[in-house]
Amino acid sequence: MYWYLWTGMLINRVGGFVALVLSLYLTADRGLKPGAAGLVVGLYGIGGIAGVLLGGVLADRWGRRPTLLLAHFGAAAFVGGLALTRDIPAIAALAALLGLMHSMPGPAFVAAIVDVVPAADRNRGFNLQFWAMNLGMAAASVIAGALAEVSFPLLFTIDAAGTLVTAVLLLWKVHETRPATRTMGGPAKGGLHTALTDRAYLAFVGLSLLLAVVTMQSSTILPLAINADGLRPTVYGSVVAYAGLLIVAGQLFVPKLIDRWRKGTTLAVANVFLGLGFSCVALASGVPGYLVAATIWTIGSMLAAPPNAAVIAELSPEALRGRYQSVFYLIFPAASFIAPAAGGVSLEFLGDWHWVICGGLGALAAAGHLLIQPARERRVAQAEKERLAVPVAG
Structure with missing residues (x-):
């Protein structure tokens, strides 16, 4: 199970390069001034803050798997929307929603790793996770730079495809990992x-x-x-x-x-x-x-x-x-x-x-x-x- 989660994180990080070139896309392709482009990218960040909190809550309430699937299928849809629309208000809204979806998987991914990896092996498990994230980020930076010189719609399309591949892998190979309640009295209290x-x-x-x-x-x-x-x-x-x-x-x-x-x-x-x-x-x-x-x-x-x-x-x-x-x-x-x-x-x-x-x-x-x-x-x-x-x- 761990290796499917690890592979999903790697593919997701390699394919998730829209955020790296969003400001460049807005200024070079959409003609926005840097101030306006910064505002749109800021909306992506605000969506990310909300996504982190929502992802953690949903991972505990719905489960790790449903949260991961919602985030990845949602991200693929919103990236696809960016590839198709040229309307600036729509792009701004999609950027905020994309930030939300990009941030949601983080808490669920790590919580799932904690669920399936014994405490004695967690150092190694998290070490490999960190390695995969950095390897994926390095690859994403190279791919994003190359595709940005060719076509932004192509860049968005490939990003959406990579996100869909991750979603399909999670749907196919990852089952729910949230621990069953240990106490006899029902779910643990707290929020x-x-x-x-x-x-x-x-x-x-x-x-x-x-x-x-x-x-x-x-x-x-x-x-x-x-x-x-x-x-x-x-x-x-x-x-x-x-x-x-x-x-x-x-x-x-x-x-x-x-x-x-x-x-x-x-x-x-x-x-x-x-x-x-x-x-x-x-x-x-x-x-x-x-x-x-x-x-x-x-x-x-x-x-x-x-x-x-x-x-x-x-x-x-x-x-x-x-x-x-x-x-x-x-x-x-x-x-x-x-x-x-x-x-x-x-x-x-x-x-x-x-x-x-x-x-x-x-x-x-x-x-x-x-x-x-x-x-x-x-x-x-x-x-x-x-x-x-x-x-x-x-």
Whole structure:
């Protein structure tokens, strides 16, 4: 079952490249000015925020499989609509709906992986998931760039086809994975508010937001630093491609390295590497310096992926896994706003000290993970003890 989910995520990521070129399509093909195009892309993002929350709720209420099928068939329909319409208001509405559908599968996919992968193997399972996502994103970037030069309608059509392939695979091979209720008294109580008021979980989510803000410097502020050093835009593309290749080449070796480490310790080390890598940007002035910095922060990203997902799985009640995943996924749109908004001002007024501050945020997050680790481990141990003490409904 895991491998069908993994394959579905890979195909979906390879085929889901419309979002990468949406702004280019709106300006180059539809003739919108950058401000108007940004507004439409912003609607895609707003749809994504709603989709994350809706996807988590539906994954718990309807089930993982129905949520995944709705999201993929819906996304294919809306991408097809983008290929056929030339009306700007219609494009804006479709962009918002597409953002909704693109974000819905995330919580359901991860909740399904938690359902089917034993706790002892989750580090490896989530590591392979992270690897597939990065491999798919790298392929999508190449395909999107090539197709955008040929035909945007063709690009939309191929995207829709890839999404349909994923939907058919899920329909054919993936059955419902949502756990049956363990208690004799019926479904577990709780809802989205349970995750939003879970202090231990929110502490972890808050530290993960710091990590995401630092990580997103590579896609928001780093191009400005490279440009300020008088380097060509192709240098930025090369640095990002190099980081992606490092993940594809090295991610599969991470589980063996960290299997014996405590999750909080692993996350602390990961944040130190991330912070140190972006701090090195302050010293970089040429391609070698940026490649060294990228190497260091990419090691941090690689180390963080498996324990991040495993901690979410540990803290999530069985009946609320989708909702807990959706709350975690909110950090990405939040970081997408904070990283460029705060980072741009910081770089403008502080110059290279901006990158030193990024290093400080990494160190702060590392300390936070070490601080909350004992209490979180006690909670997980107590929850497991209670789970084993409850008879399975029969």
